[in-house]
Structures are given as C-alpha cells and as structure tokens.
Amino acid sequence: MRTRSRITLRRALVSALLLTTSAALPLPAQTTPSRPVPNKQLASRELNAKVDALLRKMTLEEKIGQLVQFSAGFATGPGSEGKNQRFDEMVEKGQVGSFLNVVGADATNHYQHIAMEKSRLHIPILFGLDVIHGHRTTFPIPLAVAASFDPAMGELVARTGAEEARADGVPWVFSPMVDIARDARWGRIIESNGEDPFLSSAMARAWVRGYQQGDLSKPESVAVSVKHYAAYGAAIAGRDYNATDMSQITLRQVYLKPYQAAVEEGAATLMSSFNSINGVPATANPLTLDKILRKEWGFDGFVVSDWGAVGELINHSIGDGPTVARKALTAGVEMDMEGNLYGTTIAAQVRSGKISESVIDEAARRVLRVKFALGLFEHPFAQPSAPYQPTDEKRARTRKVADESIVLLKNDPVEAAGTLLPLKDKNKTVALIGPMADDQADLLGAWAAGDPKYVVTLRKALEEKLGADHVLFAQGCGLLNGQDAQIWAKNGGPQPVADENATINEAVEAAKKADVALVALGEPAGFMEGEAGSRVNLGFTGNQQKLLEDVVATGKPVILLVAAGRPLEIKWAAEHVPAILEAWSPGHEAGHAIVDILSGDVNPSAKLPASLPRAVGQEPLYYAQMPTGRPARNADLSHMPANSEEKYLSRYVDEQNSALFPFGWGLSYTTFGYSNPTVDRASIPVREVMASGHKSLVKVGVDVRNTGSVAGTEVVQLYMRIPNVSVEQPLRELKGFTRVTLNPGESKHVEFPIGFDEMNFYNVDLRQVVEPTTYDLWVGGSSLADAHTTLKVVE
Numbered sequence: 001m002r003t004r005s006r007i008t009l010r011r012a013l014v015s016a017l018l019l020t021t022s023a024a025l026p027l028p029a030q031t032t033p034s035r036p037v038p039n040k041q042l043a044s045r046e047l048n049a050k051v052d053a054l055l056r057k058m059t060l061e062e063k064i065g066q067l068v069q070f071s072a073g074f075a076t077g078p079g080s081e082g083k084n085q086r087f088d089e090m091v092e093k094g095q096v097g098s099f100l101n102v103v104g105a106d107a108t109n110h111y112q113h114i115a116m117e118k119s120r121l122h123i124p125i126l127f128g129l130d131v132i133h134g135h136r137t138t139f140p141i142p143l144a145v146a147a148s149f150d151p152a153m154g155e156l157v158a159r160t161g162a163e164e165a166r167a168d169g170v171p172w173v174f175s176p177m178v179d180i181a182r183d184a185r186w187g188r189i190i191e192s193n194g195e196d197p198f199l200s201s202a203m204a205r206a207w208v209r210g211y212q213q214g215d216l217s218k219p220e221s222v223a224v225s226v227k228h229y230a231a232y233g234a235a236i237a238g239r240d241y242n243a244t245d246m247s248q249i250t251l252r253q254v255y256l257k258p259y260q261a262a263v264e265e266g267a268a269t270l271m272s273s274f275n276s277i278n279g280v281p282a283t284a285n286p287l288t289l290d291k292i293l294r295k296e297w298g299f300d301g302f303v304v305s306d307w308g309a310v311g312e313l314i315n316h317s318i319g320d321g322p323t324v325a326r327k328a329l330t331a332g333v334e335m336d337m338e339g340n341l342y343g344t345t346i347a348a349q350v351r352s353g354k355i356s357e358s359v360i361d362e363a364a365r366r367v368l369r370v371k372f373a374l375g376l377f378e379h380p381f382a383q384p385s386a387p388y389q390p391t392d393e394k395r396a397r398t399r400k401v402a403d404e405s406i407v408l409l410k411n412d413p414v415e416a417a418g419t420l421l422p423l424k425d426k427n428k429t430v431a432l433i434g435p436m437a438d439d440q441a442d443l444l445g446a447w448a449a450g451d452p453k454y455v456v457t458l459r460k461a462l463e464e465k466l467g468a469d470h471v472l473f474a475q476g477c478g479l480l481n482g483q484d485a486q487i488w489a490k491n492g493g494p495q496p497v498a499d500e501n502a503t504i505n506e507a508v509e510a511a512k513k514a515d516v517a518l519v520a521l522g523e524p525a526g527f528m529e530g531e532a533g534s535r536v537n538l539g540f541t542g543n544q545q546k547l548l549e550d551v552v553a554t555g556k557p558v559i560l561l562v563a564a565g566r567p568l569e570i571k572w573a574a575e576h577v578p579a580i581l582e583a584w585s586p587g588h589e590a591g592h593a594i595v596d597i598l599s600g601d602v603n604p605s606a607k608l609p610a611s612l613p614r615a616v617g618q619e620p621l622y623y624a625q626m627p628t629g630r631p632a633r634n635a636d637l638s639h640m641p642a643n644s645e646e647k648y649l650s651r652y653v654d655e656q657n658s659a660l661f662p663f664g665w666g667l668s669y670t671t672f673g674y675s676n677p678t679v680d681r682a683s684i685p686v687r688e689v690m691a692s693g694h695k696s697l698v699k700v701g702v703d704v705r706n707t708g709s710v711a712g713t714e715v716v717q718l719y720m721r722i723p724n725v726s727v728e729q730p731l732r733e734l735k736g737f738t739r740v741t742l743n744p745g746e747s748k749h750v751e752f753p754i755g756f757d758e759m760n761f762y763n764v765d766l767r768q769v770v771e772p773t774t775y776d777l778w779v780g781g782s783s784l785a786d787a788h789t790t791l792k793v794v795e
C-alpha cells in the first residue's frame, strides 16, 4: 500500500528537585509530598515476584534475548531485508523478545506458538507496531487531533486503535508521539501535537489513557511506547535525524514536559530517539534515560531504541559496535530495535566483566514486567478475526474527530453577499477544483495503516450533499509535477498529469461556469510528510499555486481548502482568497467531515496547534517567544510591518515577525466576546504555592458570550507571563484551555484552576521555583487573547 511504502514511512510529581528548597526561600519540611508511583501495575509486588522467579531460571543468553527486537514483516526503516529466515529458530532458542511489523492472528500466532510451545521457558513474544492515527480505522493525523483542543478526541482515537490493534495480535503500539514540534520544515510535525508543551502534555495523557485504559491486562488495552525520547522535534534546521542542542532549562521546561505527563499517566514504555541532545546521543544518554526518566520520574517500564538507533551510535562516533551497545544499554535503552547489536555483543561483555550481569537482570526485568502486566503469559494468542470492515459506529467516531479538527482560518465578507461560508444556497453550483478533491490516499494522511479505499473523498461527499449536477469537478493539476512526480509514481504514487496547462484551463472553465469555486490543495502525504519528509519549501507543491492563482483570476468567489500534514506557507492565499479552511489529513471520513464544516451542519471549533508562517525563513516559529531588549513591536503591540524604517530591532527587514495565523487561532460561524477577567485571590504567598503540589490554588475566571447568531463551540484559552523573575520567561505561555458550547446570546462563566504546576519555572540551578512577582494572565480565543488580569505572588 502506498502509505506504508519505504519512501512513505519513513511525574509527579513535583519532583524531588521541585521540593528542594531554594537558598532564598527555605521550605518547611512538612511540605514535601511523596512521589506517586506512575504505573501501579508495573510496580506491584505480586507482579515483580513473578518476574523475579522467572529471571532466576533464565540463562544469560535468554535474558539478553528479551532485549532483542526484529522486524519480521514489512520494513519501516533501512536494512531489514533478508533476515527473516532464522527467526523461527531464534524464537525457539529464546533469542528474540519482541517483533515489530508482524500483524494479524496468523502471523503473530506463528511465532507465539514457537515461543510458548518450543522455547525452554515459554516466554511470550511481545509484538509491537506503529499505530499512529488509528489502526484499521484511520482518524485524522495527530496534529489535527491536537487542533481539536479536546483531549477526549485523543483518547477516542487511541482507544479505537487499541481495540483494533489488540484484535490483530498486537498488544504494544509505538505511539503516542509527543515531540514538541516548532519547525514546520520537519515532516514529523504531522505525528505531533504541535508547538506547545501544555497542549501536548494534555494530549499525551489522553492518548496514554485511551491506549492503556488504566489497566494493561484488559483484553482491549495495549501498552504505549511514547516517542521519540527526547527532543527529537528540535532537529536543527528542521532536518530529520539531525542533532538537537538546547539549554537544560528549555529541555525540561518545554521539550520534556509531554513525556513527563505521559509517564505520570502510566506509560509502560518509551522509545529513544535518533538525535543527539547537546552532544550526547539520545539513545545512549544517561541524563535523559536514567537521571531524569528513572530517578526523577520513577519510571518502571522499559525503553526500546528507535529503528537501528543503537547501531547508528557508531555513526554518532561514540564507539564501535560492542561499545555503543554497552553505552546504550547501561544508559537505559533496554531493547534494541532491529539492530541485533545486543544479541551479538552483550554476552561477551558480561563474561569479560565489562558489563555487570545486574544490568542485564534489570533490563530483562523491565521487559518481562510489561509482558506480565499485559497478561501475555495467560493469553498469548490472538483470536482469528473477520476481515476489517468500517462499521457505521467506527465511521461516526472518525467523523466526530475530523469535525472537531478542521480549522476555519479566514472567512471574510465578500461584498454584499456576506461570507462565503457556510455554503448557504443548496442550488448553487460549486466548481470543485484541485488534486485533494478526489484523492483517497492523501486525504488518509501519512503513516496510515488503514485502507485508502475506505476514504470518502471531498468530491463524493459534496456530490452526496448538493447533488452531482451541482458539482463541477476538475482536478486541475497533480500534487507534484516534473521529476518529483516521476519518483513518486515509481514508489506507488499516482501517474503524473500529462498536460497540466490543459487541465488547469479545464479547471478555470469550470470555475467560470460555477457560482463559487472550492479549491482543494495540499501536500503529497505519502511522499513529503512524516519521517524523512523534511522540506525547505513550504509552499504548495507542483503547479498548485498556479492553479489557485488562475482560478482566483476568474473573479469568481473562491474558498480554499488546505489538506496537509504541516503548516504550509499560504501567504498569497491569505491575501487573495476570502475563505480558507485547514483540514489537515482527515482520514477515512475526510469528505463527510469537510462537507459538515462547509455546509455549516457542524460549526467549526478547531484551533491551530502550530503557527502558520508568512515565510519559511521564520521557522522555527512559535508564539511563546522570549523577550528581547529590542522588541519589534509598535506602541499598540502589533508587530512592525516589513517596510518599517526602524532598524536595530529584533525583526526581519523583509517580513513581519508574527505568524500569518498564530497558535490557538481558529474562527467559527459565530463570534465570541470576553469580559470580566478575574482572579479569585488577588495575591498569594510564594511559600503556599511551593507547598501545594498538584493542587490548584487560584481560579482565573472570565465571562464568555456568544455574540453571533448561531450556536457554536469556543476553545477558551488561558495564557500567562511571569515577568521580572530570575530567569527570563516567554512573553506568553498557554496554561489552560476548555471547550464551551453556547447558544446565540448565551454567556457562561469559565474558570481555570492554576497552582504550582502552572506557575513554576526552572531557575538557573534547574530547580522548579516560584518567585515573588506579578503574573500577567490573558483569556481569549487564541494566543492573541486580550482579556487581561494579574495575580500577585508575594514573599
């Protein structure tokens, strides 16, 4: 399938630190809360007694076998071809603890029967798989799910994926991906929750709850592998697999936050990342893997390397095969994915005394804990299941998530006619134009296991809604042209459009005959998005920009629909097209969900989880900017225009600093008003905040009113700034969000509880502290929120 081809696939805890007194502010001893155990199942005495009893029977080789994973199915990385022949024998000898990419009852049971019936100790194999946005039923990409600002949606996607994966013999998923992604050049932004640690942490928790169901032994729950630990999303220059380099404050305060949230939620496993962090590869990094993950967060699960990442440490130049294997294992990577360096080099190093056998015992213990917790010893086999068919119920789930994920970026009035959206008159004729209008695979999105044949295209859904005679379809052009299109075709993509001048002309003619043109453009999901999908150009690919400009030139009103896995550069469109929707890659119910929004059957409520740039040169672009001594802002706080004559400011001379559409942005068919921002306590002592643990102490309130004429849902957002403290803090940070549904004229009082978790920051000693100052708080419908109040934190 094209979407899985090689080219495509590419706690707390207030930690002990937090409670450590800062020199200036000694804390009373009674404020030290005990650290909660993140996953009670993995920590249980009974389970660990079973693990230890088994460990006592195991030979060194059998223990090491538990740390070895191979891909015995399709490849999701380089170099796995031709190894499959010996797997039966290896399983029988206890030399493999896990396989990835083995799916379905027949395939998984094949190996499981050998493990359970022929291997000496009958230890079940743990099958792992990438379940990224659903398994058989394909949901919108994770970035789109994050746009819902609705953790219930993340939980639903994960729960459905868990049910389907488990039915397919897979009790372990390589998901959720919680890397903070602030650079749209990086293709893997599609798998992320975007740029913000608060939103990402909330979504990370939700996905973990959905997959693990709070109980790994349930027949329909799966263990997660939270990836890619750590800071992979900060790859320098947005180039995949590249190094990352950042202060430990940024690492802890921004990049590690969602992992910590996932661990607090009980994540059973993590996956180490390909990148180095400040010069130390993440796959052999004692700071992140041992000190932070195990000692500070109390993680009891195990860490699997990313594909071949242990072997790639040789390229990172930290040693030869045996050395890198030792470094990875002793740092805290228990399982070697698709590398076999553990299988071939560790035993000798234990015998020679280079590695203590206790390291192997601890690593095997961690892997076996997860196998016991999942109930694999009691229920190792998958039951044969009927071939997948999307049921109405499954379709309703994915349509609901897609409905909540489509962002209305712009909806300007078009002269006397008012706004183009929602489409009002059923009898109007719509020219449906563009390569995303009738394309199943690309609307499905990158890294989707679901079958594209189940995708409802926009064309199909629009024809259902308006009647085929009211839809004039003309593709106009392909997603790619020239050599790119040839390469893609060779790798399972569509055949290039032969003469795009002619097909663009057809589209222009269709627009002229219609009342309104709906232009659906995007990015080839299977080719340019996801792993190894970094780009330096973020405009529309192929001839799509020309197609859009030619259609706009007809003078007909145009609605632009963007279906892409990353923020694209759409400045021209934002200046020339009155109505723009960001649909991302919506999955199986793509067309129905887009038409729900176009028609107004569903009032859009989604918000951007990542800023849309004006120009690619702004990347990495995110709203939570740090202060500068030379801010490029006008007196009214708007950003300087590009042609300003003011120099020596922190600005680009040829473009504005601000995003084209900022984080948290998204319109509705109604409007919302904000008033009376308040705090229920005007001031609070530092000492009280420091001692409060996870408790909320103050409520930030605001009245939100539907000031328009239709019912709608608003994502109400709380932003904070902590000025005048020992370490500079961002100009704004998200600290709360909630979805509120209001009828026309209705208003509600919304409250955000805040406490230590929201108010602390890392000081130069890497301690989480609160210092006396006046906090700024803003509440509103985007990161431009302007209903302002303050909270004093006093000595």
Ligand code: BGC
Binding pocket: 009, 010, 076, 077, 100, 130, 174, 227, 306, 307, 531
């Ligand atoms: C990716 C991971 C994935 C693994 C297994 C790697 O190439 O980076 O996200 O889980 O392959 O397929």
